[in-house]
Structures are given as structure tokens and as C-alpha cells.
Amino acid sequence: MKLTNPEIIKSITSSWNGDRDKNLRPLVPKDLIERMKLVTTEEAWGTCRKNGYHFQFAGNWNNLHPDRVIVGRAVTCRWVPKRPDLNEAIEKQGKEEKRIGFQNSWVIDELVNDDLIVVDLFGKVFDGTFAGDNLTTAIKSKTGTGMVIDGGIRDTQRIYEMEDFNAFVRGFDPSAINDVSMPEINGIIRIGEATCIPGDVVLGTKSGVIFIPPHLVEEVVLSSENVRLKDEFGQQRIMEGKYTPGEVDREFSDEMNRDFENWKKNRK
Template sequence: DVFGKVKDGTFVGDNLATALQRKTGTGAVIDGGIRDFQGIMKLDIVIFCRGVHPTAITDTTLVWINIPVRIGEATVLPGDVVLGTPTGVIFIPPHLVEEVVEKSEEIRLRDRFGKQRLREGRYTPGQIDSKWTEEIERDFKNWLKEIKAKGR
């Protein structure tokens, strides 16, 4: 946690990113900046950060490792699962991971169904983007059976 500092807050460059790749094989979330962006892009590692700046890090001291930290508006605890996408990062407590995965899969399928039915002209955006009627829920359940039967 570099408290969102980008200029003079570049916690990771391509050397540390290379070490992270070798040690973790995963990546990092930096509430601050990175430098050496072109070198980092060549690595098989994912780094989420606040920005890129050529300056070196200054006025920062590493105090602890594996303690609760604040990243933006989230409190992150050791052991939390990190899910990052191009639109952002979330932190999931380990005891909630299964529930979050199941719910997100349901939402993904509902979105896929809704888009398909909108393309087909079967429902209006107002119907899809509000609480579904019993008819739409039945249609969704039938659609789910169809795609599972097709293995998609």
C-alpha cells in the first residue's frame, strides 16, 4: 500500500516484477505506481496499479508483510482472494469464495440470457433490466436446461 501515490510512488519496476513472477507466478496489486512499464509488459505477470510514472520511489518504508492493508476503499486481509479484471480489483475473504463464484456465475448466465433475448427481440430492455416476471424466470430456467444439454 503506497496510499495511491504514483509520482515518486513507483513500488514496482521490471526487476521486482521479474522477482514476483519467479516467486509467485501470479502478480500484484499496488495502491501506487509502477515504472519500467515496457519491461513489465514482456513478463507473464499481472500487476494492477494506480498508474505508471518514470520516477523512483521516495519517502516510503516497508513496515510489515502479510498484515491488513487498505487498498482504495477496501480493507485487505492476508489470505483474501484477489479477483482482477480490466475494470478493477476486488478482494474476497476465503470463507466467501465459493458463494461469490456461484453467484457471479449465475449473474453471468442471466446477463448472457438477457442479451440473447434482447437480440432476438423477445423482451425489451425495461423487462430485462428490472425484476424479472415469472414468465421471464421460467424462460430463463428453460434456456439454462437447453444450454446445459448442449454443453455450453
Template sequence: MKRLFLLFTFCSFYTTTSTLLAQSVQATKDQVMAYSGEWKGERYPDGRPKVPEDLIKRLKNISIEEAWGVLRNEGYHTQYEGNWQIIHPDQVMAGRALPVTYLPSRPDMEGPIKEQGKKEGRKGGNNSWPIDMLNEGDVYVADGFGKIAWGTLIGDNLGNSIYTKSKNGVIFDGSVRDLEGLSKIDGFNAWVRGFDPSYIQNMVVGCINCPTRIGNATVLPGDLVLAKKGGVVFIPAHLAEKVIVNSEFIALKDTFGHQRLREKKYTPGEIDQAWNDTIKADFLKWINENPDKVPMTKQQLDNFLKNRTW
């Protein structure tokens, strides 16, 4: 019953001005925890799952297709979004999502939201409020409802602030300005719908650190973000290790298979179908002989192989 109540409060966040003024512009810790209840690890004070740094580093080496495939097998069908404009297409970004929802502004809503922000001590335009909440390793993920002209959520000033706090970049279903300046921030990157010289107008923050929609994908606070040239995948925190280890194992099999094909030890038909016991044994021997190629810990690999059907 408690969880149902918390989910209801999320859904009713925007219903009335009095409701808005009675609560923070951002989701409460209990609300965030209600959505990520399957995560059993460490959390930030705001309730978001804190997936370990080691997994985030390893995530960068996972392909979009591998992560997407594991998520599909787990029943998660709305975690990928493509068709982006990227500041540095050849650079990979990974981190924990801080999701934000923006809405087309209207006076009877914008006034109370700004007033609530003042009560909470928030400074500047409401598009800068989420930046103050960023931790190192976070990714500012925003639904800007695809707005390009007058929908630029940040320029290079806020871009510098974002990178200073998060050492990461942004995923915006919207636009940014000051492309030239943003591209000079070493380490910063952005996946956006477009670039425009205009400044943000007629937009207001709806909710910070709440579930949001990025195109066809649903994003929850603390989801892992994997952003590459081919698109963006949002991974539920409780599935992070499973997705990464599964993907790493698939990559290991591919590396082994490609090597054995070049050596002409097996035929393409043998490698490209379910492996027989001889190939499986050879693969496990190859893993033991090439520890530098194995990104997961021995314990993670052993646990994975216990449940692996190959």
C-alpha cells in the same frame, strides 16, 4: 477472549521497539486466522485462506460491478478501489492477496526492523521480503502510501521474481520503476499509482501478511483480488464462492434476457423487471439446453436457486 487478544496484538504491532523485536516482521498464523475466522476451507502454512483455483479462474469472467454489488448486499462497503495506472489495461488479474504495509522510514524504526529481518533469514531490501513468501496464484498487494518519486517498490528484476513465484502481478498504492522492462514480462501485470525512474528511498516495511489499506479498500490476507481496467475489488475469502456464483447467475440472466429480446419473445419491460413464472421457467429450460454457458457446477446452481428470490 483469544480473538480479542490476537486483534490487540495486531493493533499494537508497532508500539515499541521491544515489541517489534519480540515477534516476526510478518503476522503469525494465529493472527491471520483470527481475522479470517469465517473461512472454513484449506489454508496456507502462514494462515492465509487458500481459495480453490477453480474459483480464481472463474473470477476473471466476473465484472467489477457484479462483484461489487454482491459485496454491498453482504454489508461490505469498502472493498473497491479505482483510479489506477495499469501496465496492460486489457488484461485481467485474479488471485489471493498477500498484503504488505509500508511506512515512511525513521531511523529508530528502520534499524530494528532490518535487524529482525536478518534474524529471520530474510535477504535483500525489505521491499523484496514479501516476494519470498509468494505462492502460485498470489497477488503482492502493498500499501505504499501513494508515494511516486522514490516510492518505487519494484523494478523489472523484482518483477521477474514476482512472476516466477506467483504467475501473477502486483497491486501497489505506490509506484514502480523500469516500466519498459516490466511490460516485457509475459503474463505479469501491475495496478499502481504511477511510474517513476527513481529507486525506493525512505520507506520501510511495517508488516507482512497483515490487514492493510489500499485507498478506500480494506484488504485481509487471503482475500481474492479481481483487477480489471475499471478498478480492483477485494473479496473476503469466505464470500468468494457466493460472490462468484451470484455474479455468474446475474450474467446468465443477462445473456438469456438479451437473447430473448433479440428474438422478440419478450418485451423490454418484461425482461427489465421481476420475471413472471413463464419467463422463469423458460430461463431454467434455457439453462438445461445450454450447459456450455453455465460456469458453475450443477450442485452450486441448485444450492443457489434454493435461496434465490429472483
């Protein structure tokens, strides 16, 4: 068996025409990752839905720091309840690939800067704590982003104290991870009502987590930036007395759109 199948990753991300990593996972440029941090969940959701992607948002999390936005490229892993024959095959494959430690550390070893680990632990919290403070430290140092775990964490007090990092989890428990196996790294996973695949750009906000297909990331960012510019323009024109709030808070007229385009050209 293979824990990671690059050809499957490539086939399910065929709409992406940019760079890829050694496992053929899409690599959205860092510039877009940074600009995504100002995008709202609703803006991203709207663009995804307009393009036919209706199941990209997962909500109802325990969000350690609601004031912190996290953005990164999805690295996924899928877990199942432990079955001896399957777990034996996974461990054998891990040895052949010279992987070290328990299975949760295997996927962490693959992380790089601007990645964001997304863990499908089928909502398990007791004996489903994917990471404590040691593994979370490794995740933080490798990615600089955060983690999304459809399962639990332990050592919550220490993880909470980590700066420039955030975690979206289903629960907290002092137990250690047990009786589960990880048959796949960077495969297709389900998180709540959403589907996440490797290379999706993950946006975590106060609202929840949304998984943005890599080929839609630029459209999401540009649309959001245009909305923010329109808001700035509209508020300025209201203060100047040129337009009423009712004129601004609806679809712009042709005259207003021309004014907006001229305003953008002259904006400092």
C-alpha cells in the same frame, strides 16, 4: 517483533472454513480463482456490499494494461516512512528469519502461484518505487498474476513489455526505493478507500481493484455466472420473439423464471 503473525491472520479471517497456508492465510481454490476472471467489478462490488462490505474497491490507478484482468489471493505488506529505531528492529528480525536483500524482496520470497501481491506504500512514488524489472520478473515467475502497488514502480518500459502480467500502480519514477520500512507482511492494509487483508481475492479490471473476502468468493462467482446465463437466455428469447426487451430488462416474472430454469436444464 514478528513480521507475520499467523494467529492474527486466522482471527481476522474466521469466516473462512477452507484450506490455509503455513501462515494461516485463507487459500481460495484455484477453480474459483479461474472463474473469477469473468466477473465484472460491479458484480463483485454488489455482492460485497449486499453482505455489508462497503469499502472493498480502490480506483484511479495507473493500469499498465487495461485490457488484462488479474485475479489472485492477496499477499499484503505495509510500509511506513523510515524511522531509525524501527528500521533497526525490522532488519534484526529479518536476519533472525534469514531473510535476504532489501525488505521489498522479503515479501516477494513468500509468493506462490496464484498469489497477488498488494503493497501499501502510502501512495509514495518518488523514492517509493517498490519494484523495478528484476523484482517484477520474480513476482511474475512466482505468481503468474500481477501486482497492486499503492506507490510507484521503476523500469516501467521493461515491465510494460512483460506478457501475461499486469500492474496497478500510483505512479512511475526512475528513483529507487528509499527511506521506508516494512514492519508487517500479511497484515491488514489500507489501499485507497479500501481495506485489504491476507487471503482476499483480488480482482483487477479496467474499473480498478476490488478485494473480495475469501468467504464471499464463491457467492460472487455463482451470482455472476447466473447473471451471464440470464443475459444469454433473455437475448435468445428476444431474438425468438417470445419476450419483449422491456420484459427482459427488468426483474423476471414468475413465468419467465420458470422458463429460465427449464432453459438452463436443457442448455447444451
